[in-house]
Amino acid sequence: MNMLKSNAVKLMGILLLGMAVSAHGVSDKQRAAIEERIAPAGSVCMEGDSSCGAAVASSGGGAKSxxxxxxxxxxxxxxxxxxxxxxxxxxxxxxxxxxxxxxxxxxxxxxxxxxxxxxxxxxxxxxxxxxxxxxxxxxxxx
Ligand code: HEC
Missing domain, CATH: 1.10.760.10 (Cytochrome c-like domain)
Structure with missing residues (x-):
């Protein structure tokens, strides 16, 4: 279990990507496409992270069994x-x-x-x- 580290690595990747994106002046469309592609990394929930649980619970709305x-x-x-x-x-x-x-x-x-x-x-x-x-x-x- 080394999720913290792998998340940190992903975060680094995002930061580097962000720098590359601003350096190369991509179009808004390209930027949107990139943001969409990297979005899931930012929404990764770590096991036992109660703040994620709360987010899931509050967005669930009505899906309770x-x-x-x-x-x-x-x-x-x-x-x-x-x-x-x-x-x-x-x-x-x-x-x-x-x-x-x-x-x-x-x-x-x-x-x-x-x-x-x-x-x-x-x-x-x-x-x-x-x-x-x-x-x-x-x-x-x-
Ligand atoms: C604060 C305590 C309390 C909570 C919380 C509670 N109940 Fe009750 N429930 C009672 C009591 C006391 C009775 C008996 C009422 C009577 O008939 O005098 C009862 C009775 C019932 C009955 C029988 C009704 C009937 O016509 O005989 C049902 C069905 C029921 N509860 C469902 C639920 C459900 C579903 C929930 C949760 C969503 C719930 N209760 C939460 C205290 C509670």
Whole structure:
């Protein structure tokens, strides 16, 4: 693992290229083509670099999987049963709730009910995201 060094080498390459580019006075078109070609080197993410992770997460917008949302927004209550939440994996806790019908259970997850906050406080989640997470919880509670 010598990524730091190889990135430094790439950076040197970019700097040298930049000097060559300015020295030879290339056209804007050529410059754009070169910039495009070297761009990926600048966007290399090093493993364990948390700043890259944040960039990926913030640009992802909405591409979160139900499992991700569960782990971020629901697990705190639904893994432990906090505040009387039906636990994921506890089939008995869910079967009674399903008597109301799946649509009602979805609606309660989206709008909140008693100790259940609306959307589990996932304000960036769409209704469909929340439904998908409910499906995920139910699938894992059989
Ligand atoms: C602050 C704790 C808390 C969080 C966070 C939370 N829940 Fe809940 N949830 C509860 C509690 C408490 C109940 C039981 C409410 C009741 O029926 O009185 C509940 C009930 C539910 C139910 C059953 C609704 C019904 O009709 O019986 C679903 C589905 C549900 N939660 C989904 C989710 C999802 C999906 C998330 C994450 C996006 C989430 N919850 C996050 C506490 C929480």
């Amino acid at each position: 139900p499992e991700d949302i569960y782990n971020t927004n629901c697990m705190a209550c639904h893994a432990t049963g906090a505040a009387g939440a039906p636990k994921m994996g506890d089939a008995g806790a869910w079967t009674g709730r399903m008597d109301k019908g799946l649509e009602t259970v979805y609606a309660n997850a989206i709008n909140g009910i008693n100790g259940m906050p609306a959307k589990g406080l996932c304000m960036s989640c769409s209704d469909d995201d929340v439904k998908a997470v409910v499906d995920y919880i139910l699938d894992n509670s059989k």
